[in-house]
Amino acid sequence: MSKILPVPNGWKPAKIKDAAHVNPRSNSVDDDSLVTFLPMNAVSESGLIEGAEIRKAIDVKKGFTSFETGDVLVAKITPCFENYKGCLCTDLKNDRGYGSTEFHVLRPKKNITGEYLHILTRTHHFRGTGELNMTGTAGQKRVPTVFVKNYDFPLPQLSEQKTIADLLSTWDEAIEKTERLIQAKEELFKWLLRELISEPRNTQITTEWKIVKIGSFLTESRISGTNGRDAQKITVKLYGKGVVAKDEKRIGSETTQYCVRKSGQFIYSKLDFLNGAFGIIPEELGGFESLGGFVI
Structure with a gap:
């Protein structure tokens, strides 16, 4: 069959x-x-x-x-x-x-x-x-x-079957450990955001730190760029995994306005901020563009 x-x-x-x-x-x-x-x-x-x-x-x-x-x-x-x-x-x-x-x-x-x-x-x-x-x-x-x-x-032969099974078992164990490590790092990252930034609970830290608004030291950048067809695009990966060039298989719309981003700028996604979608634009991606949904 x-x-x-x-x-x-x-x-x-x-x-x-x-x-x-x-x-x-x-x-x-x-x-x-x-x-x-x-x-x-x-x-x-x-x-x-x-x-x-x-x-x-x-x-x-x-x-x-x-x-x-x-x-x-x-x-x-x-x-x-x-x-x-x-x-x-x-x-x-x-x-x-x-x-x-x-x-x-x-x-x-x-x-x-x-x-x-x-x-x-x-x-x-x-x-x-x-x-x-x-x-x-x-x-x-x-x-x-x-x-x-x-x-x-x-x-x-039976001897080869056992060798193959042992090899794949070792590989599966390595994959499982890696996945557990990634999950642990993601949980630690979320904890750090909550404990050290969003909801500081250490009394010594909170008495020495000042409460300020983010707007006092960051400004929104909106340098007009090109459109969805011509822009070299960047995007932000989840869980603090950085800023990367966007790989698109389809050409975007000419009517969509993009903004130019510079290296060293902080960028985050309005939609996925709580999932750690933010980072610093690396030098090699300076001059790339993103939608207005990404604010820096």
Whole structure:
């Protein structure tokens, strides 16, 4: 059903049904056994389990999809499938789980690791091809089981699968740490604005500082420039990330008046000021222009 990808040396062409059981049955569990329950919102678009619930098996055995530790879940319904919802099932309570009926369950065979199977289901090719093969009406389209079973892919040796999974895991961890650092810096920036400028609470600072109006040391610059068609434009990025040249694919209007900006001037966006859209115009952008919505 899907186009066969080029196969590297030593890798074998395969279908998912050759490497995994698709939507297999799980053995029954006692009614009083505790199991993991995963509604669709407990599986993130980044492939992680977030917000798993622990329930008694009797409460979820009927009407939900069953799976086991080591299985791979893939959302089948739109837009969850296109948004990469899915996960590798780890640390399930008593190694058993139940969840949304909108999951496909893939249980690895001996020739593939769960980690590699999970990676495969998160590739752009798998998701893109699956989207093209969805069936059903708008808003209720789903990826059919037959597509999943017959999806073609190159299957490496187990040792190479583990190497690939370890490498990507390290990369994902680095990305996650970077994103957390960026978020922490943004929160610190907001705190500094609030504590040191907007709402100073340190009594020593507030008694020594003077209360002044910004207008006493800043003036608005409105040097007439060209128009939207001819101007070399600048814009201000959010969260204090600076002033940059604006990359526009479409030519602006001749009737729109722009203003000339000079290096060293302070510029901010009236619309996104609270989101940190302000900065100092660098030397290399002196002479560029912006709309009147940006005041310096």
